[in-house]
Amino acid sequence: MALVLSDDQKMIRDSADGFFKTEAPVAQHRQLRDTADATGFDRNVWAKMADMGFAGVLVPEEHGGAGFGHVAAGLIMEAMGRNLSAAPMLSTGILGVTALNAAGTPEQQAKYLPLIAQGQRLLALAADEAARHNPAHVTTTATPSGNGFKLNGVKGFVLDGHVADTLIVAARTGGDDKDPDGITLFLVDAKAAGVDVERRSMVDSRNAARITLTDVQVDGADVLGPVGGGFAILETVLDAGRACLAAEMLGVSSESFDRTIDYLKQRDQFGVKIGSFQALQHRAAHLFCEVELARSATLRALTALDARDERATMFASLAKAKSGEVAKLATNEGVQMHGGIGMTDDFDIGFYMKRARAAQETFGDIAFHGDRLARLMGY
Amino acid sequence: MTDLEGFRAETRAWLDANCPAEMRTPIKSDDDVCWGGRKAELTEAQRLWLDRMGARGWTVPEWPAEYGGGGLSKDEAKVLADELRRIRARSPLASFGIWMLGPALLKYGNEAQKKEHLPRIARGEIRWCQGYSEPGAGSDLASLRTSAILDGDDYVVNGQKVWTSYADKADWIFCLVRTDPTVAKHLGISFLLFDMDSPGVSTSPIKLISGASPFCQTFFDNVRVPKQNLMGQAGKGWDIAKYLLTHEREMIGGSDSTGGGMRDGVSQIAKRQIGLDAAILADTGLRTDIVRHEINAWAFALTMERVKDEAKAGQGVGALSSMLKYYGTELNKDRLQLLMSINGSDGLTWDGEGERDGDLARNWLRTRANSIEGGTSEINLNIIAKRVLELPGA
Numbered sequence: 001m002a003l004v005l006s007d008d009q010k011m012i013r014d015s016a017d018g019f020f021k022t023e024a025p026v027a028q029h030r031q032l033r034d035t036a037d038a039t040g041f042d043r044n045v046w047a048k049m050a051d052m053g054f055a056g057v058l059v060p061e062e063h064g065g066a067g068f069g070h071v072a073a074g075l076i077m078e079a080m081g082r083n084l085s086a087a088p089m090l091s092t093g094i095l096g097v098t099a100l101n102a103a104g105t106p107e108q109q110a111k112y113l114p115l116i117a118q119g120q121r122l123l124a125l126a127a128d129e130a131a132r133h134n135p136a137h138v139t140t141t142a143t144p145s146g147n148g149f150k151l152n153g154v155k156g157f158v159l160d161g162h163v164a165d166t167l168i169v170a171a172r173t174g175g176d177d178k179d180p181d182g183i184t185l186f187l188v189d190a191k192a193a194g195v196d197v198e199r200r201s202m203v204d205s206r207n208a209a210r211i212t213l214t215d216v217q218v219d220g221a222d223v224l225g226p227v228g229g230g231f232a233i234l235e236t237v238l239d240a241g242r243a244c245l246a247a248e249m250l251g252v253s254s255e256s257f258d259r260t261i262d263y264l265k266q267r268d269q270f271g272v273k274i275g276s277f278q279a280l281q282h283r284a285a286h287l288f289c290e291v292e293l294a295r296s297a298t299l300r301a302l303t304a305l306d307a308r309d310e311r312a313t314m315f316a317s318l319a320k321a322k323s324g325e326v327a328k329l330a331t332n333e334g335v336q337m338h339g340g341i342g343m344t345d346d347f348d349i350g351f352y353m354k355r356a357r358a359a360q361e362t363f364g365d366i367a368f369h370g371d372r373l374a375r376l377m378g379y
Numbered sequence: 380m381t382d383l384e385g386f387r388a389e390t391r392a393w394l395d396a397n398c399p400a401e402m403r404t405p406i407k408s409d410d411d412v413c414w415g416g417r418k419a420e421l422t423e424a425q426r427l428w429l430d431r432m433g434a435r436g437w438t439v440p441e442w443p444a445e446y447g448g449g450g451l452s453k454d455e456a457k458v459l460a461d462e463l464r465r466i467r468a469r470s471p472l473a474s475f476g477i478w479m480l481g482p483a484l485l486k487y488g489n490e491a492q493k494k495e496h497l498p499r500i501a502r503g504e505i506r507w508c509q510g511y512s513e514p515g516a517g518s519d520l521a522s523l524r525t526s527a528i529l530d531g532d533d534y535v536v537n538g539q540k541v542w543t544s545y546a547d548k549a550d551w552i553f554c555l556v557r558t559d560p561t562v563a564k565h566l567g568i569s570f571l572l573f574d575m576d577s578p579g580v581s582t583s584p585i586k587l588i589s590g591a592s593p594f595c596q597t598f599f600d601n602v603r604v605p606k607q608n609l610m611g612q613a614g615k616g617w618d619i620a621k622y623l624l625t626h627e628r629e630m631i632g633g634s635d636s637t638g639g640g641m642r643d644g645v646s647q648i649a650k651r652q653i654g655l656d657a658a659i660l661a662d663t664g665l666r667t668d669i670v671r672h673e674i675n676a677w678a679f680a681l682t683m684e685r686v687k688d689e690a691k692a693g694q695g696v697g698a699l700s701s702m703l704k705y706y707g708t709e710l711n712k713d714r715l716q717l718l719m720s721i722n723g724s725d726g727l728t729w730d731g732e733g734e735r736d737g738d739l740a741r742n743w744l745r746t747r748a749n750s751i752e753g754g755t756s757e758i759n760l761n762i763i764a765k766r767v768l769e770l771p772g773a
Contacts, residue, residue: 003685004692261768276771281764288763289706296681322678370670379646379660379669 001303003296005071012072015052016079023048024085026348032086033205039163040207041086047119049087056117058097058240063113065097070240070305074247074298081251081359084351086206088122090241090248091160096123098240099168099185103225103233108187112166124164124190125241126155126211127234133364135170135234136180140213142171148223149173151186151194151216159362161209162199164190168237169213173228180231185224192216204351204358239316242363243301246316246323249359250298253291253323253330256352260284260334267339280337287333294319294326314376321369327356387458394462397431399424402469408738412473416506417550432471433502439477442485447498453691475544476500476507478630480553483623487570487611496572508575509627510554510597511620512542518758520555521564521617525599527556527571529606534558534571536579536602542752546582546595549575555620558613570616573604589744590729590737627753628704645669645676645714649721665720672713679706701766705759708749715743 005013024045032040049055057073059065066072073094080089097116100109115121130137140153151171161167167188175182190197194216197209225233261284264275274280301319304312331353335342342349364372401424406412413425421429432438435449440456442448451459481500484493499505516523525538536556546552551574559567575582579602584592611619646660646669653661660666686699718739719726726739750756764770 002688002692003681004688004694261770264770273771278761281768281770282757282760284768284770285705285760285763288767289702292702293675293678293682293706296685297678299685300681318674318677321674325674366671366674367667370667370674373674374646374659374666374670377644377646377673378658379650379655379666 001300001307001309003299003303005075008068009071009075012068013075013079016054016076017082019048019052019054020079020083020085024080024083024087026084026351029084029086029205029351030348036201040160040205041088045085046087049089050117050119054089055093055119056097056113057093058101059113059117060101063109063117065113065117070243070302071299073240073244074302077244077248078251078254081248081253081355082255084252084355088160088163090244091125091164092116092121092123094244095125095159095237095241096166096168099123099125099224099233099237102236103185105221107221108224112187121166122160122164123166123168124158124161124209125237126158126161126167126188127170127238128157129153129155131156133361133368134178135238136183136231137178138170138172138183139177140169140171142173142184142186142218145217148217148219148221149184149186151188151213151218153213155211155213156208157362158209158211160207161190161211162197162207166190167195167211168224170230170234171213175228182228183230183234184227185230185233186218187222187224188213188216188218192218202358204354206355206358235313238363239313240305242316242320242369243298243305245359245362246294246298246301246319249323249327249356250291250294252352252356252359253294253327256327256330256334256349256356257287257291259349259352260330260337263338274337283333283337287330290326290329294323297322314373317364317369317372317376320364321366321373324356324360324369325366328360331356383454383458386455387462390459390462391465393435394466394468397428398466398468399427402428402471403467404469405467406469411469413469413471413503414473414506414545414548415503416548417504418548419503419506428469429471429503436501438472438474438503439481439501442481442497442501446485446493447501472503474500474503474506475509476505479509479623479626480507482626483553483570483619484610486622487619489610491607492572492610505550506545506548508543508546508549508552508597509623510540510543510546510552513539514541517542518755520620521568523555523557523568525554525556526560527558527569527604529558530603532606533603534606534609536571536573536599536604538599540597540599541594542585543582543595543597544593544752546575546597547584551575552580552597553610553623555616558616562614565617566614568616568620569613570610570619571604572608572610573602577602577604579603587744587748589741591741591745624754625700628700628759631704631708631749631753644673645717645721646673648718652721652725665717668720669717672710672717676710676714679710682706701754701759701762704753705750705756705763708746709756711749712746715739715746719743 053066054076056065057068057076061067100112127135129139142149142151151169167190169186169188170183172182173184194214196212200208200210202208264280265273267274297319301315304315334349335353338349341347413421413429436444436447437449440449440451440459444450477500484496511520513523513525527534527536554571555568556571557567558569579600581598582595585594585596586592649660649669655661722739728736729740730737
């Protein structure tokens with residue numbers, strides 16, 4: 001597991017960088033926000049992402065995907081972070097596909113994976129209920145009904161829930177409110193009777209829905225993975241999401257950092273470039289080191305997932321924690337070093353801070369993952 | 380591939396036969412470190428281990444065999460390192476000659492100098508010290524004033540160095556001297572090698588807050604140094620100094636004693652000292668501090684790993700030594716401060732009956748020098764700002 005990109009991976013990185021800079025740059029992000037676009041991303045871009053093999057990056061070749069793996073998925077997410085590109089990559093391409101790869105029956109995989117790779121079906125993970133991430137905290141109930149179950153409950157912060165065709169819902173078939181045992185995953189048609197989707201626009205102008213399930217009837221064939229054993233699958237899905245979010249935040253950090261360094265070289269105050277001030281130089285140099293650390297931790301998490309290393313869980317937490325902390329620092333420093341202009345809506349740097357905050361809260365911040373790492377290491 | 384497997388089998392057999400049992404136990408304190416040199420008092424096992432490894436050139440596996448090295452390829456050297464780790468072998472030799480002077484000699488030394496010095500470094504016969512800092516020239520190293528004036532076939536050296544690590548135990552010094560006071564400060568510096576037993580050289584130790592004195596003040600009073608001991612060209616010493624400093628910074632920042640990932644995990648020590656309450660550390664405030672430290676230490680260790688992998692793949696990371704030095708030493712200070720907290724009043728013991736009494740406090744105090752020696756953290760941040768980020772000068 002060398003921490004270095006292969007030639008194939010470098011090609012994917014370069015094509016992703018070029019693609020998002022051209023097809024989904026920050027200007028498009030701004031336009032989507034300003035027009036309060038109903039979808040929140042450009043469906044044409046998503047179709048092109050499917051053509052490029054991005055949507056199906058984790059879909060195995062036998063299901064029509066590219067089967068490139070997590071390092072490639074991370075490189076795509078990093079490029080998206082640099083350009084603040086909006087697309088249902090995380091919700092569908094990472095979380096949805098990982099869930100199906102990990103626990104889908106052959107029928108479920110054949111039904112969904114090819115369509116996902118073609119960009120024709122969107123998925124959303126309806127897991128979190130509490131404001132602070134806590135995947136074992138599930139109160140949504142699944143009670144036996146007919147040949148399947150009836151779902152009742154409320155899910156908050158469902159990424160891309162407003163456009164999803166299919167929801168992956170975590171519900172309780174047993175156990176107490178915060179018990180990892182007794183959670184079951186379901187594939188739920190978003191158009192099914194009793195599914196109420198309420199779109200919420202977030203600070204980073206991305207979309208997350210609040211979804212209310214009222215007596216939603218699901219078939220036995222729509223159970224994803226073992227009944228009552230959904231938590232382990234959920235963790236696998238979340239770890240892939242965490243590592244890829246770490247990659248996206250790495251992109252956010254490095255772009256925010258690069259823009260800030262450029263600004264330090266241009267902006268005059270007191271008759272000199274502000275980049276000549278040692279107070280700013282030292283903070284910039286420290287930040288450089290931190291971004292490099294986030295890059296290493298992220299690459300290790302992605303390579304560990306590809307290698308099916310048993311420590312992948314630890315590395316995913318390490319990457320999410322470190323990359324999140326660095327993204328916070330990089331974007332805070334970015335806004336601060338830009339001075340007044342950094343606070344204006346006309347200027348893009350603030351977008352990076354907003355995205356960093358949202359990505360940091362998604363699937364656990366440094367406090368969550370610090371606690372998780374400590375438990376994994378037995379303290 | 381088969382060649383490498385053969386090499387591994389051969390190496391394993393040789394190490395099994397030649398590494399003394401005492402050299403396969405963990406190092407307990409600085410006293411266990413073998414520095415070699417003319418004044419070294421080695422144990423029987425240390426002597427055997429050093430001689431055997433030195434004879435094979437395996438103290439410096441990748442140096443050319445003609446200069447006392449092992450002449451191994453990178454892959455073979457990695458196999459050797461793996462096999463040494465496998466039997467938990469102690470390093471046969473700790474040496475500024477290996478870490479710092481050797482690489483500079485290989486790059487800048489003339490043939491006679493390489494032939495004279497490199498094999499002795501490899502065999503641990505000569506212990507070297509570094510004459511860089513002066514009382515008026517620490518972070519601003521290039522303003523040094525120790526003079527070397529050519530008189531016939533000798534340079535006559537006068538001046539004073541400070542923070543000369545282990546000068547009182549060293550046999551030779553590699554020393555920055557001013558050979559031309561009339562030109563810009565970086566251009567008048569030369570790089571001299573000379574014997575510490577030369578008439579006119581004297582040293583006195585500097586006691587540190589840790590109670591130890593690894594550092595010395597070193598005085599030169601009309602020391603005569605043959606001019607063939609000049610390394611590189613007169614006036615070009617600064618280039619050598621900078622090259623050597625990158626090796627020093629990698630050594631300080633990347634060594635096992637600093638940062639270095641999950642070795643001696645702070646959390647594991649905390650678990651033993653403090654204990655658990657409902658499966659989590661029975662001090663939740665400290666637990667948060669510890670895990671944040673370990674996240675950084677781990678990410679730093681992975682960065683060192685990535686840098687090595689990238690170097691192998693032919694990609695360079697610029698001004699990397701400054702990054703490793705800065706981050707690694709800051710992490711190491713953080714680590715020892717955490718260990719002091721974890722041990723509470725036990726960690727404050729200075730003198731006592733126990734064999735290890737005072738070690739922790741002394742180590743904590745010693746780490747404070749990490750971010751000062753070999754270029755302060757601030758100097759390294761300056762280097763990153765200027766060379767990597769290319770920020771404008773004042």
